[in-house]
Amino acid sequence: MASLVSAVVVVEPLAGRSASPGLAPTPPMGWNSWNRFGCDIGERLVREIADRVVESGMRDAGYTYLNLDDCWMARERDEHGRLVPDPVKFPDGLRPVADYVHERGLKFGVYADAGSKTCAGYPGSLGHEQVDARSFAEWGVDYLKYDNCNNDDSPAADRYGKMGRALRESGRQIVFSICEWGHERPWEGWGRQAGGHLWRTTRDITDSWASWTALLDLQVGLEEHSGPNGWNDPDMLEVGNGGMADHEDRAHFTMWALLNAPLIAGNDLRAMGAETKDVLLNRDLIAVNQDWGGKQGRRLRDDGEQEVWAKPMSDGSAAVVLFNRASTDREIGVTVAAVGLPSAAEYRVVDLWTKAEGVTTGELRARVPAHSVVAYRVWLM
Template identity: 50%
Template sequence: MKTKVLLLMLILFLTNEIIAQKFENLAQTPPMGWNSWNSFQCEFVNETVIKEMADAMVEKGLKDAGYEYIVIDDCWQIGRDKNGYIIVDKKKFPSGIKSLANYIHSKGLKFGIYSDAGIKTCAGRPGSKGFDTQDAEMYAKWGVDYLKYDWCFTEGQDAKISYKKMRDALYKTGRPIVFSMCEWGENKPWEWAEDVGHLWRTTLDIDMKGRFDGDIWDNHLGWTTILDMQVGLEKYAGPGHWNDPDMLAVGNNDMPENEARAHFTMWSMLAAPLMAGNDLRNMSVNDQNILTNKELIAINQDVLGKQGFKIEDMGNFEIWQKPLSNGDMAICLFNRETKGKKYQVDWSKIKIKDFSGTYKVKDLWKNKVIGTTDANFTIEIPSRDVVVFRLMK
């Protein structure tokens, strides 16, 4: 009898271990898509907006460039029924979430949704605490492909336990869903979340409003400040498990073209998820060209899955490297000054890792091969801008 009990306990343990995992073979390269929050937040998000963003993603060439997820952020939910199942805000989404997901899927895109590990979402809507199973069931029923899971109103909760609960609930549905952990880096998820989520936020949100000093570039949570916080995290990223420094700010707050180009480049170098947050319907030609630049997207989406890292730091001038497949590498010269900088490129003196032999040098923003690493040259990097090369064997 004792043997049978022990055997049963072993079976139950092994069963739980099998169930307690995330979906594999998802997000093998950093996810690319669009999220509603930066442009529409709670007040303006609705069914029509989401459909029009899906239309624009196709019409503006983002789908062809690799973007695939349309993600509704907060404020699609309004309550729970007597069985604990989430209720959709019918004023904002009169056709329901399943219908909306079907529309997005009909465009050849994937559909994402938002919830929170706490009792309420950041906007005060119902959170998933205590309702992980019911919510996961609904997401699978609706055809959700991606879940952004926030960390508001979680007082007294353990992040590891809370995120594992939703991971397990998603897995039990049988529907592969990318799990995006928006825990803000408070509990260093890069150290423990590889088997929990497919990506995890490393910081609080980018300060989209510039509300502390009026500058989205380098205020206390401007994007360059967040970039600095990624240094040293590269060892934790790879296929299926990515550091997430937050959504792209390109196309928001009248970001100048040079700054937008630098921002997009550095997120590409970081192998960061490329989640646009601008209004795709009326974006400028410059922003469209930046977001769909095939050369930079290829750097971000490289199948080797290596996050870039800083190799030179000269104050407001930095050099970053990103290893690529087939022995290639990306080298980015980043000028953080408010004036242009001339730089003598001497390949033998730059501290490039695993650099050997001769490479062809392609300027990626000019989309032009400019020579080889056997030749040195002087280049000017404009103010708050980048020059990025692909070195090819």
């Protein structure tokens, strides 16, 4: 490949070209409390995070959902069988919190469980789907993450289908995130039939290189089951939580963008450093993730510790990732033909991290640092 010359190129999503109507025509983007804060949540945190989503530029980059995870509710339902927000953590309830989030141009999400109790032991929604969905609608909820702990071993399709129907009948449009961990393969059809807009394909992520790369391997072969309003979800981002080096965070974000994974950040935005902000606000990779065509990226080649991944884009270009799992730098190359582009004399290439731009006659090749990626977008000239 010809050497790349420095140039700043921002590749924006194609406006007004949604391939499908619905609540999630592109993968949801936002923030969730669990990975960084666990049960240590409350009204003040939500308000402060909402402000930082706006001030940091994340809202304008597409991060619109602010989602509470487990532990937001009281230990017991009220006398009418309704969920009650924890009176210490949320003394005024959830409606004022949702209003604060909405006033900042964001959307508000909560967590519940398709079992008798949530994973942290709070009241589950199994058998309470209708009343809980009505509460969510009354509180102004826009997104429900529905977990799978403490279930009664009945088919997941039935349990999740009941909540999906209840949400549709609630009178409010609510994105439905099926957090079933992939045990019963929701991507094969029942996830959409249950009303899901996204479905977990894996166990929970943790803040380590070994965790997210293991989850990445589980996405191979699932690409045909993902698309507008029905996305494969390998779990939330760990970018900026401190368990990985900056280059490992970049690799993690790059691969989630290529997979069309929901980009749900989980770091403390109030203490976000410049390096983390640069990762989460990489507009070129966000554009890859949010491309209206909705084609999930796939692994083209696996050479052991070196891999090549690619994703077809709706404008005819391709996103290409050279991925190095090794602990030392390695050279990785691939032909443009192998990533699916038609024959041409020359191709325009943009490095999606350095923003350097160049031309190639048919090969992409780079020395990729250890535990890192080089990501390109390639067009016919």
